[in-house]
Amino acid sequence: MEVRQHLSQLDLFKGLTAEQLEAITGTVTEKDYRKGELIFAEGDEGVGFYLVIRGRVKVYKLSAEGKEQIMHIFGPRMPFAEVPVFAGSRYPANAEAMESSRLFFFPKKSFITLIQENPLLAMNMLASLSQRLKQFSNLIETLSLKEVPGRLASYLLYLSDKNGSIDEFKLDIAKSQLASLLGTIPETLSRIFAKMGAREIVSIKGPEITILDREGLEDLAEGNTKL
Amino acid sequence: MEVRQHLSQLDLFKGLTAEQLEAITGTVTEKDYRKGELIFAEGDEGVGFYLVIRGRVKVYKLSAEGKEQIMHIFGPRMPFAEVPVFAGSRYPANAEAMESSRLFFFPKKSFITLIQENPLLAMNMLASLSQRLKQFSNLIETLSLKEVPGRLASYLLYLSDKNGSIDEFKLDIAKSQLASLLGTIPETLSRIFAKMGAREIVSIKGPEITILDREGLEDLAEGNTKL
Incomplete structure (x- = not known):
């Protein structure tokens, strides 16, 4: 499937015109990862966010002793690592491919330009981040209570x-x-x-x-x- | 201080023109809460979000046995309860005034209209939600690891x-x-x-x-x- 076809099926880009999708398509890079391959580490410069096309990705934190806490598992059609696009400049956790995975990468700078020109894209992204906040609230509840x-x-x-x-x-x-x-x-x-x-x-x-x-x-x- | 003066000092509204601030001001309701007063309960319909002007607010979850886990404490100049404005329709946690507090309330519907007309406001809100996601990540790390x-x-x-x-x-x-x-x-x-x-x-x-x-x-x- 072509990049644009993939994008047109995603919640994050729903309601966008063909022209707008074309502009976004122009900024995307496709990347393949092997099972177990690190995508980024906590503290790395946050150069953009990702979207899972095929496979699965875990985002996790590590304790000083190497104990792992998974924050979230992302499957097909799910974006991740948006935080440094909008706040701060570094990835706040680690990301690793759990199986052979294909991702789309959206560079920070061009995505910010797109979102500023495109209120619907901004609304979709606000919905996506709010959804994640809700899931994190539930995880905090689960872990703590x-x-x-x-x-x-x-x-x-x-x-x-x-x-x-x-x-x-x-x-x-x-x-x-x-x-x-x-x-x-x-x-x-x-x-x-x-x-x-x-x-x-x-x-x-x-x-x-x-x-x-x-x-x-x-x-x-x-x-x-x-x- | 007038509502508009308050708004002009907040990160959420930085960079907005006087006219834009005026439009937002028109949608705001001021609300006062006593120490210990409930602002909303988990599952209540999410009719809008709040901003702390004076005082402090805790957002928390309760276990079946009544054990409390504070998710976040919000002080002056901090917005909270944005999740149901953009995703879902109910508040995902409880909120209570920790001391005598004055809040601004922003109704969901008019705020969505404002944000759609105003890319800068959308960017500021994206930054605010991303910041919260980072804090929640850290809380998950703290609780779990x-x-x-x-x-x-x-x-x-x-x-x-x-x-x-x-x-x-x-x-x-x-x-x-x-x-x-x-x-x-x-x-x-x-x-x-x-x-x-x-x-x-x-x-x-x-x-x-x-x-x-x-x-x-x-x-x-x-x-x-x-x-």
């Missing part, structure tokens, strides 16, 4: 909702990554999955999850019951 | 920096609030303050903090040493 079983229950409900409230779906990341996202270690996560299975709240076969007791899962997520 | 002494050390360095890297300053919130902000309880916080005092890293007299050993405090904040 919920026990690990509640965090896992919330995440499973989130995955179910994302796929149209279905009861059977696949985990979209490896269990070790999921542990990091939920601020815990793989061993603890395995124990909680086992308990959820024994209580017949969910059944787990490899990456395949089936919700057996949605109400029970919601009670866990809301902290009304404990495992 | 640092032990409580490291969180406190980071917060004290933040207060020092905010006041121009001075070594003597006052805590800007009560210690019980600070405990909530750092995701801990007042007893734990007191014990850590006592240890920091015994090690001559900081001295604490009521709300007054003196940094005695900045390097030691930085090592704690970065997780290089433990208390």
Whole structure:
């Protein structure tokens, strides 16, 4: 698919005219990354933002001891690393390709010119950043106010909702990554999955999850019951 | 001071013409809140955003058991609750006046019209939201990757920096609030303050903090040493 065709399908560019899309297309660079390849490191100069075309990218922070906290996982059609385009000048976290990925890169300077000439693009970007703020609020709530079983229950409900409230779906990341996202270690996560299975709240076969007791899962997520 | 004079001093409205400021002024409502008064609750319809003129406001989440996690404390000249203006339609957290406060309220609908007509205002708002995203990233890092002494050390360095890297300053919130902000309880916080005092890293007299050993405090904040 051509760059412009990709752009026309994205929320960030919805409502733009063909001419406006053409102008944006002219600024884009395509970049390919191998699985595990670093896209940028925290503190690097923020030269622009990215959009995932194919693959998946994790944005994460590292502690002094090397412990990783995933902030967000970005899949196809999702922009990331916009912060240094509008505030400050450095990337506030690290980004790494979780699998072989193709990204579009939007250089800061030309994007700022485009957005200043284009109120609809500015509104779309405001919506995108606000959405991210909402997700970060939820992550802060999850990390700070919920026990690990509640965090896992919330995440499973989130995955179910994302796929149209279905009861059977696949985990979209490896269990070790999921542990990091939920601020815990793989061993603890395995124990909680086992308990959820024994209580017949969910059944787990490899990456395949089936919700057996949605109400029970919601009670866990809301902290009304404990495992 | 008049509404327009206030607005002209704010980062959010910098660079705007007198005419543009006049148009914004026409949409603003002034609101006064008593200490402890709720401004909005999580899930309320997001009818607009606020700006602090006088006083202080905490935005926070509550767990099922009533435990509070402060997301952010907003003081004079700071806007808050912009998320539902641009994404979704409900406030994603609670807001309460921490002291007697005067706020400006900007209704959603008229503000969207203003921002669409005004690229500079859009850019200022993008900068404001990006700044908040950066702060939320840091809070996620603090809550997830640092032990409580490291969180406190980071917060004290933040207060020092905010006041121009001075070594003597006052805590800007009560210690019980600070405990909530750092995701801990007042007893734990007191014990850590006592240890920091015994090690001559900081001295604490009521709300007054003196940094005695900045390097030691930085090592704690970065997780290089433990208390």
